[in-house]
Amino acid sequence: GEDVEQSLFLSVREGDSSVINCTYTDSSSTYLYWYKQEPGAGLQLLTYIFSNMDMKQDQRLTVLLNKKDKHLSLRIADTQTGDSAIYFCAESPGYSSASKIIFGSGTRLSIRP
Amino acid sequence: EADIYQTPRYLVIGTGKKITLECSQTMGHDKMYWYQQDPGMELHLIHYSYGVNSTEKGDLSSESTVSRIRTEHFPLTLESARPSHTSQYLCASSESGISPLHFGNGTRLTVT
Numbered sequence: 001g002e003d004v005e006q007s008l009f010l011s012v013r014e015g016d017s018s019v020i021n022c023t024y025t026d027s028s029s030t031y032l033y034w035y036k037q038e039p040g041a042g043l044q045l046l047t048y049i050f051s052n053m054d055m056k057q058d059q060r061l062t063v064l065l066n067k068k069d070k071h072l073s074l075r076i077a078d079t080q081t082g083d084s085a086i087y088f089c090a091e092s093p094g095y096s097s098a099s100k101i102i103f104g105s106g107t108r109l110s111i112r113p
Numbered sequence: 114e115a116d117i118y119q120t121p122r123y124l125v126i127g128t129g130k131k132i133t134l135e136c137s138q139t140m141g142h143d144k145m146y147w148y149q150q151d152p153g154m155e156l157h158l159i160h161y162s163y164g165v166n167s168t169e170k171g172d173l174s175s176e177s178t179v180s181r182i183r184t185e186h187f188p189l190t191l192e193s194a195r196p197s198h199t200s201q202y203l204c205a206s207s208e209s210g211i212s213p214l215h216f217g218n219g220t221r222l223t224v225t
Contacts, residue, residue: 030211031212035216042216042217042219043214045214090214092211100146100158103155105155
C-alpha cells in the first residue's frame, strides 16, 4: 500500500537553513503537503505542491519535488526558534474522490542557539 | 482564525464514563475525519465521513463511534472510557478527498 516516510528528528542552529526530507511510494500522487504541528495543537497546513511542479517557494519556505525518485523536501531559510515543531509530510494518492490523505510519521525540528 | 472547532480542549474522566468529543466546521466541507495521536507521534485515522449519513472506520481499529447527521457536525463517542483511550483526538475536514485537510486544535483526553 501507499507509504510516506520521514526521518524522526532534525536539529539545526538558529539562523541556518533546515531541510526536512520525505519519500513516498505512490506514483499517482496528485498533491503533496507539508503540515506543522506545535506542541498541544492541531496540524497547520504550511504549503503544498501539485505533482506536476518541481518547486514552490513561499517566503522562507521552499518545497522541492523529485517525482522520479518520489522525494519531497521542505527547506526553511533562516530558521527561528518559532520554527520548532513537528513537520508532517502528506500525500493525496490518486484522483478519486474517495482518496484519503496519507501522513508520514513526522519530523521533530529542534533549534539550537 | 479557526474554521473547525473541537470541544472540549482538555478532558479528564474516570474509567467507565461515556464521553462525546465535539467537532464542528463552518466551511461546508463534505469530508470529515477523526485522527488519534499520542504526544509527538504519528497520526492514526480512526473514522471518516464523506457526507451526511456516511461514516467509515479508518485504518486504526477504535472502540469509538461517530455520527454525521449534519454536514457541519461530526461528534465522536466513547461508550465506556478506559485508560487505553488516553490520547489526543484531532478532527479535520476537507473539500474533497485530495484537498488539504483543515485541522481543529484537538481534544486531549485523559482517562483515569
